[in-house]
Amino acid sequence: MLYQGKKISVFFLFFLGLCFSYAQKNPEVFPYKAAGLSEEEAAIHLLSRFTYGYNVNDVGQIQKEGLERWFFRQLRGKATDKELAEMLEPYADAMLDNKTLAEKYPRNTRVRRMMINDGYIPKDSVINGSVFFKEAYKNYLAEKGFKPEQELYRKFIAAKVLRAAFSANQLQEVMTDFWFNHFNVSFTKPQSAPFIPSYENHVIRPRALGKFDELLLATAKSPAMLLYLDNASSVAERPNAKNKIGINENYARELLELHTLGVDGGYTQKDVSEAARILTGWTIYPLNGYGNQNLIKQITKGNEVQRQSLIEEDFVFAANKHDKRQKTVLGKDFENNGYDEGVELIFYLSSRPQTARFVSKKIAVRFVSDTPQEALIDNMANAFLASEGDIKKILTAMVYSPAFWHRDNIYSKVKTPFELAISSVRALDAQVENPNRLINWVTRMGEKKYYYIAPTGFPDKSSYWINTGSLLNRMNFGLSFTSNKASGINIDLLELTRHHEPESPEHALDMYAKLLLPTTDIVTLKNRLSPLLTAQNLQKKVAKSSGADLHRQDEDMLAVNTRKINNRNRKSNNAMLAQVVGLIIGSPEFQRR
Template structure:
């Protein structure tokens, strides 16, 4: 690093530290109607854009909310359509992607006895691995560009929310081949009924393989494929603890075991002969045919219908209503949401039988959501932060590969959370010295053109888009800084890192 570069970095870091000192002494104040609209946009989307600033007075706040709650009423962005067309794997059938991978494996096995040279075998391995890597890369980059460019922002926000709630891990066995399909299924139901979200995840190969339910079999039967034998409780446990009831949801270990028995035989048809459109298959011969007691209710032996009955019980359980309501309030309002808000959402969830759109409508019209004490109270995750930078900066063709790399460095690779609880959306999970230094570094590099083909960002555009959100202290610090630092200081300001 040259002496000038060190000096530049030191100035940047000192300026950022000064901004953060001011931030922690801010008091909640009343907000104007225009500020309220910007606040709603920051929460219902991945961040405000220059275009939204230009048209902010042409649509009422209520019209904006209703449009976002009804995404089919919003014409989709042509920019997004053009970008998505570049990803040739995301619309292909998942099974075909998997079969291509298997063809490489089969060629390697058939030629394992020296009919191929070592170099030829390595070329096959490289092609196989590149095929899988491309599928994961395109699924990740498609998720990024949707968040950046979609006009249906709330739908994308909720898709991201459900992908964390119903987390799957790309590196687990064959999950990668079903990633795009899995995300699309969640997107289609993101504002729909919670029972439908449970159903699509419970039947999906990505979830069944990730949480090992494809290995969950009647202990009295042996499954030849994979040599699996016996009950596997992984999916049953996480279905209750993470997807529905919550860790304090009132279930016992016996409920976990019995739910696992209920889901024996729910697996994946990797040959594509007998499964449904997503390659889910119920293997009757691997199912435990006995009656079960689950959460105090008797489940009469009825094959696959047992699982559907269990999903009904879980979807309609009061503990599920409270758990999902808490997570939504935490995502949109505060890390520790007010109990009054959680109570309101729980009541709506139960009355609407888990209609997510109705629950969100209650949330967005609540006094708690509009409380100035919660404005800018949510610290952005790395994904939210980087996407909001691109949106605010009006970068036309952002370099998605670099965003993907930055997310990896910030410990939030898309589809990269190995633990089933997904990425957390609380400040304590993401606000630490190392992460802040990385954010400062990336904000500086992005301001200098790292995502925009080395074209420095226009400070005037950023000032117009974000200036009114900055405190007087932040605005003064930026005004007193060198012109080359101004864009970076906006992007790295506390106001930019909170929503």
């Protein structure tokens, strides 16, 4: 066995420190040859792990640039994205700050109150499903210059699709998705939902390749997280107070269990309670319709309280709501120090060996295998601690480890539905004409982005994503993706072959397999797909077998486009090519990364 699981040496850590320059001209060569991989196989492995997919041109370009130089360039995350910026212009609202979004996209509950207060409708007319109320609601938004919440969410998710598919900073996008899942919040909680676009765009993405402690602190102060896990309402207990709101432990528990130490991190329920007391008074700025509208007046009543409180954009530390007694977490005492007390806790948890190991393992599961070797996790955790949580150095320790390149780990991960959809776009150089149609397919395949209700985020294990039903849905997606526009994309399949049209389905399978799966075992792929190459009404049959017939819109679109395709004769796509390429996308070989 090529990798025996030896712990990283002191010399290797020292060496990493010397060679780790993000702009270095001659970085140390990755150890893929020792694993028996060719440069092409290594390039594909890098692209499979650190991007949302690739095509054959990408494989050639990364070899030309040098695998190591490409990786360190991706770590910088500074590539110019002019074309992507143009694509994102129609969805620019998704990048707005929380204050602007709260004014432009008010919550439905706030709009209803405003309509009643303005005398626009009587109170007993507020029946959400009624035609009268829907029309009145629409007209009121137009008159006031407001926009519906759902429009913001559609723009945000559409921008997510375009960034994943076309960003030149692919590693940054992959890590943004990883960290969002690690610090999960969900549209299923109405109070936090409007703040999720800013949470990903302004809190996570800029720090996705930075320092873990800074990322952790930023998420802790985000309105999306403060509301999702209820810390915004957590205040010191007042024995004689009329309002018995008190301390809420939800965020403190997930901070220890999910964000830092891990479930086996050695903390107790007492530690959770003490951490919750430290974080009392961490809440959101009272934006339009959100938070305690009297908060600012309360915290600025007296000079002493005013000095102790803190206002940072949409975050507030309310000193008058903070527990001022001594606390102890993991044996460490925390004296009353206001806001700084919470920051000290965040940084303390970030520096724990348990945190280094827990976070490193999650990264290894995402980028190496479902069951990463213990020595690899040790290496990454050592890099975490030595660099004080520098995400770039953790990833570098991982990619220079022999375990990353072990042949058993090549194509060992299963793509999520989102990864499958985006990798299909990238593999086929497709144009995304309607990102929301594409995301609808992702939802049908079992991944409703930003709607995972539990704070754990989506599981990152193959067993969660793969079963008979999901495989059929994925095959259904592949056939839909290439044969009609119901997926919101446009593809010129013959453009990929420089307009050399295959002579037969078998020839087409040969040609497109080399383009989409350049290192796959073509014999195995042929044996698997050949019986389906010329099957009639295949998409309808697959959809029926999956237990969900084609949506009527998709069926109509399929019929119309099939007629158009057949009428084109030798121009661009045809039904045969669409079926062959759709089968490759739906194959087990394309499902893996």
